[in-house]
Amino acid sequence: MKVSLFVTCLIDLFYTNVGKATVELLERLGCEIDFPEAQTCCGQPAYNSGYIKDAKEAMKQMMRAFADADYVVTPSGSCAAMLKEYPHIFRGDPEWEEEAKRLAAKTYELTQFLVNVLRVEDVGASLPGRATYHTSCHMTRLLGEKEAPLRLLEHVKGLELVPLPNAHQCCGFGGTFSVKMGPISEQMVDEKIEHIEEVKADYLIGADCGCLMNIGGRIGRVGKPIRVMHIAEVLNHRN
Amino acid sequence: MTRGTIQNRDAFLQNIAKRLGRSPRLSGVSQPQWDYAPQWTVFAGYSQDDLLSALREQCKLIHTDYIETTSSELAGALKQQVAAYGGGPVIVPDDPRFAEYGLSALLHDEWPAEQTAVHVWNSSLGRQNIDAAEQANVGIAFSEITLAESGTVVLFSRNEQGRTIHFLPKTYIAIVPKSSVVPRMTQAAAYIHEQIEKGAVVPSCINFITGPSNSADIEMNLVVGVHGPMKAAYIVVTDR
Amino acid sequence: MPMKIENGPFWKRVEENLQNDFMRGAVAGMQDRGYVRRLGVIEELGHWEEWRSLAEQIRKHTLENLDYYLMQLSENVAKRGGHVFFAQTAEEANDYIRRIALEKQAKKIVKSKSMVTEEINLNPVLEAIGCDVVETDLGEYILQIDDHDPPSHIVGPALHKNKEQIRDVFHRKLGYNKSSDPVELARHARETLRRDYLTADIGITGCNFAIAESGSITLVTNEGNADLVTSLPKTQITVMGMERIVPTFKEMEVLVSMLTRSAVGQKLTSYITVLTGPREQGDADGPEEFHLVIVDNGRSSILGTEFQPVLQCIRCAACVNVCPVYRHIGGHSYGSIYSGPIGAVLSPLLGGYDDYKELPYASSLCAACTEVCPVKIPLHELLIKHRQIIVEREGKAPVAEKLAMKAFRLGTASPSLYRFGTKLAPSAFAPFAEDGRITKGPGPLKAWTESRVFPAPNNERFRDWFRNRQKGGNPS
Numbered sequence: 001m002k003v004s005l006f007v008t009c010l011i012d013l014f015y016t017n018v019g020k021a022t023v024e025l026l027e028r029l030g031c032e033i034d035f036p037e038a039q040t041c042c043g044q045p046a047y048n049s050g051y052i053k054d055a056k057e058a059m060k061q062m063m064r065a066f067a068d069a070d071y072v073v074t075p076s077g078s079c080a081a082m083l084k085e086y087p088h089i090f091r092g093d094p095e096w097e098e099e100a101k102r103l104a105a106k107t108y109e110l111t112q113f114l115v116n117v118l119r120v121e122d123v124g125a126s127l128p129g130r131a132t133y134h135t136s137c138h139m140t141r142l143l144g145e146k147e148a149p150l151r152l153l154e155h156v157k158g159l160e161l162v163p164l165p166n167a168h169q170c171c172g173f174g175g176t177f178s179v180k181m182g183p184i185s186e187q188m189v190d191e192k193i194e195h196i197e198e199v200k201a202d203y204l205i206g207a208d209c210g211c212l213m214n215i216g217g218r219i220g221r222v223g224k225p226i227r228v229m230h231i232a233e234v235l236n237h238r239n
Numbered sequence: 240m241t242r243g244t245i246q247n248r249d250a251f252l253q254n255i256a257k258r259l260g261r262s263p264r265l266s267g268v269s270q271p272q273w274d275y276a277p278q279w280t281v282f283a284g285y286s287q288d289d290l291l292s293a294l295r296e297q298c299k300l301i302h303t304d305y306i307e308t309t310s311s312e313l314a315g316a317l318k319q320q321v322a323a324y325g326g327g328p329v330i331v332p333d334d335p336r337f338a339e340y341g342l343s344a345l346l347h348d349e350w351p352a353e354q355t356a357v358h359v360w361n362s363s364l365g366r367q368n369i370d371a372a373e374q375a376n377v378g379i380a381f382s383e384i385t386l387a388e389s390g391t392v393v394l395f396s397r398n399e400q401g402r403t404i405h406f407l408p409k410t411y412i413a414i415v416p417k418s419s420v421v422p423r424m425t426q427a428a429a430y431i432h433e434q435i436e437k438g439a440v441v442p443s444c445i446n447f448i449t450g451p452s453n454s455a456d457i458e459m460n461l462v463v464g465v466h467g468p469m470k471a472a473y474i475v476v477t478d479r
Numbered sequence: 480m481p482m483k484i485e486n487g488p489f490w491k492r493v494e495e496n497l498q499n500d501f502m503r504g505a506v507a508g509m510q511d512r513g514y515v516r517r518l519g520v521i522e523e524l525g526h527w528e529e530w531r532s533l534a535e536q537i538r539k540h541t542l543e544n545l546d547y548y549l550m551q552l553s554e555n556v557a558k559r560g561g562h563v564f565f566a567q568t569a570e571e572a573n574d575y576i577r578r579i580a581l582e583k584q585a586k587k588i589v590k591s592k593s594m595v596t597e598e599i600n601l602n603p604v605l606e607a608i609g610c611d612v613v614e615t616d617l618g619e620y621i622l623q624i625d626d627h628d629p630p631s632h633i634v635g636p637a638l639h640k641n642k643e644q645i646r647d648v649f650h651r652k653l654g655y656n657k658s659s660d661p662v663e664l665a666r667h668a669r670e671t672l673r674r675d676y677l678t679a680d681i682g683i684t685g686c687n688f689a690i691a692e693s694g695s696i697t698l699v700t701n702e703g704n705a706d707l708v709t710s711l712p713k714t715q716i717t718v719m720g721m722e723r724i725v726p727t728f729k730e731m732e733v734l735v736s737m738l739t740r741s742a743v744g745q746k747l748t749s750y751i752t753v754l755t756g757p758r759e760q761g762d763a764d765g766p767e768e769f770h771l772v773i774v775d776n777g778r779s780s781i782l783g784t785e786f787q788p789v790l791q792c793i794r795c796a797a798c799v800n801v802c803p804v805y806r807h808i809g810g811h812s813y814g815s816i817y818s819g820p821i822g823a824v825l826s827p828l829l830g831g832y833d834d835y836k837e838l839p840y841a842s843s844l845c846a847a848c849t850e851v852c853p854v855k856i857p858l859h860e861l862l863i864k865h866r867q868i869i870v871e872r873e874g875k876a877p878v879a880e881k882l883a884m885k886a887f888r889l890g891t892a893s894p895s896l897y898r899f900g901t902k903l904a905p906s907a908f909a910p911f912a913e914d915g916r917i918t919k920g921p922g923p924l925k926a927w928t929e930s931r932v933f934p935a936p937n938n939e940r941f942r943d944w945f946r947n948r949q950k951g952g953n954p955s
Contacts, residue, residue: 019941038894050866058891137845174843179926186930217931251565258782277526389746398761428732447751452703456618457661467703
């Protein structure tokens with residue numbers, strides 16, 4: 001099965017290892033990886049800041065880049081949700097509406113793709129330790145995916161998964177929110193870290209690099225012995 | 240009834256129509272068939288006994304004493320509940336059901352003989368009714384429709400049954416005929432709607448009362464008994 | 480109190496409230512308990528998404544035919560002997576109510592909770608003509624006697640106050656000398672307010688839902704105060720936002736079911752009261768005169784725009800109760816009586832961007848608000864629309880942001896520029912990086928690195944690694 005990877009700008013630039021893990025994981029499960037070089041960004045930073053026209057240019061570029069893809073898979077719930085919004089954003093645009101629908105229909109967040117398309121729940125990963133999972137807001141509320149990551153994590157050997165208190169609450173990232181409303185964002189991420197500490201987790205796992213950059217960035221600043229991992233890295237981890 | 244006044248309506252409605260980008264729409268609108276009707280699925284197919292069980296359970300959540308009795312035992316049960324709430328004075332509407340349910344002797348002989356004052360609402364006495372309600376320890380009325388899901392009694396005001404009977408006394412007892420119990424507010428609203436369609440005059444005050452008055456305005460602590468009654472009881476008459 | 484709370488600029492308000500530990504604890508406790516409670520009642524109810532779709536459809540239909548339903552409502556109120564006054568502005572509404580108060584020579588006026596009368600700032604107008612205006616909702620009463628402290632939540636207005644503060648206010652203003660036990664405090668308010676109900680000349684209420692088919696108004700409370708306000712004084716005045724209307728009893732019932740569950744996790748509140756006109760001939764209680772004041776005050780300018788869904792709001796505050804931003808900054812930070820996500824959408828619409836330009840940004844767009852809204856208002860999407868207007872129409876976006884977005888457009892619309900830009904990133908960030916992380920960032924990064932470290936860009940981008948690997952290079 002040919003899979004076109006949308007790696008996201010955060011991973012391309014900052015979290016290369018997450019991209020590598022995604023590729024290795026998908027290949028191990030029998031996928032052939034295609035990486036359209038013309039891909040840029042899903043447009044969310046501009047869209048959510050109200051720069052709709054600028055965002056649309058990025059979105060058009062994405063539609064062009066993935067025009068020939070069968071499956072578009074991305075290791076980010078938030079970016080996947082953005083791609084799925086394209087039909088709504090381009091509604092009534094004769095040139096792009098159909099293309100937007102096509103892209104949205106073939107786009108999957110990584111764990112969604114594994115569970116719902118490849119139909120695997122045990123990917124043969126192992127990671128000893130105690131972990132808790134951060135359900136990112138865009139993954140659960142906008143993309144509507146609540147189950148897939150947990151099903152996959154439950155099958156990781158050696159991993160003790162403990163529920164995160166107040167898991168439904170935002171970590172305070174919110175893209176530009178984290179800098180525009182820094183003092184508020186800081187309170188939110190601190191509360192998130194309190195809950196992670198409360199369950200004495202060794203690992204904080206997430207499926208969105210935005211959230212992980214925020215939580216991990218704060219953990220790095222206040223110095224807590226919690227390792228932050230993207231779910232692709234966990235699923236690709238074998239002892 | 241003298242018709243009331245309406246002021247500034249035309250310009251106000253014209254502006255709305257303009258904002259909506261169309262000409263004013265002042266007649267001929269009917270509700271569409273709504274896509275969903277989940278409200279009718281609640282307790283659908285429940286027997287009257289099932290509904291009563293649901294009501295009993297709900298009363299535990301709404302701080303309401305729940306008593307089941309029969310019409311022959313009702314007088315005793317009511318007397319006992321009033322005593323449990325500290326006795327009179329008692330205020331009741333002028334409702335023929337008190338006689339039908341065998342409560343005349345209690346209201347007019349037994350209680351007065353025990354110095355338990357009973358005020359029967361009498362609109363010709365005007366403001367005195369309100370004073371009596373204010374001084375009453377217990378208000379008693381018959382539920383017209385009873386909602387099992389929420390534990391709610393529905394009351395219609397009329398000349399013989401003032402509104403304040405339900406609010407001013409310190410405690411409140413509703414007599415609930417078993418036959419009055421329906422699944423939820425849906426059935427009560429549909430009944431009232433049908434009456435309106437038939438041209439009936441809606442009572443000036445319809446109360447849906449669910450247990451005693453309460454508030455959580457101070458540190459989210461539930462305080463039972465704020466402006467209205469501090470305690471409430473439903474006496475269900477199972478053979479009516 | 481008008482919609483705007485005069486308490487300084489946005490950041491001053493936020494900084495102050497972030498220091499208020501009691502308020503933050505109270506809000507967090509309310510949110511956490513409320514979250515569980517709400518989930519419990521909606522699960523018990525079943526078919527929640529169908530309920531939401533039904534409620535949304537009812538609200539949309541009513542708004543699309545608002546002129547029709549207001550026509551029907553006003554006709555039916557008049558038929559029952561009630562008087563209807565349509566007020567385009569706050570001033571018109573206040574003038575009308577003042578005229579009634581003067582005509583009745585009212586000395587005491589009791590009120591049940593009403594956000595719209597706060598919005599139009601009614602109380603000072605009545606106080607200026609010598610009326611003693613008494614708020615009877617326990618929370619509103621506490622705020623009123625505490626020198627008009629503004630409400631911080633649309634359902635629980637005194638949420639930010641603790642019981643010791645309330646005891647002190649009662650002591651100072653009412654000569655109360657008992658404990659801070661909420662039961663004792665409430666009993667004291669009960670006794671004081673009883674006298675007010677019995678001696679008031681006018682009762683003023685808000686309106687949860689007006690019912691067009693019968694000319695009725697519906698009031699939803701737990702305390703029963705609205706019932707005393709509408710059964711004892713000789714004159715009743717009800718003030719409603721023009722959109723708070725449903726076609727028939729059947730739709731009222733659906734929305735009440737949604738409101739009580741979403742607001743307080745109850746199947747129904749203790750008192751739901753449907754009032755039609757004044758008392759009937761021969762009744763011994765209830766008002767002799769009934770006035771319905773229907774207020775526009777900026778609402779019609781929302782009709783027909785992309786913000787129209789906000790008028791679907793039934794003021795349940797479910798969005799406030801799940802908002803992680805409200806959780807930390809509390810209601811007063813919004814500078815408006817409408818706080819939380821609904822406040823962030825509504826306040827700029829009713830009060831303008833000059834006063835409320837920060838509010839659309841006071842959201843991480845986590846969409847918790849949209850998820851819980853019982854009438855499906857896409858709250859987080861409307862916040863983005865506000866941002867779009869601030870950027871495109873109002874031109875109020877900061878210069879640095881505009882430049883960044885210009886760069887974004889250039890970089891993301893063209894794959895070659897994107898590749899070029901991201902290739903340069905590591906060297907651009909190099910001076911700030913230590914051990915692969917940035918602890919003190921330049922420009923806009925500064926706000927981030929004040930509280931967090933930022934990852935330094937990898938020397939090898941993912942795309943470089945992938946290309947090398949395809950070429951059979953070292954797969955690192």
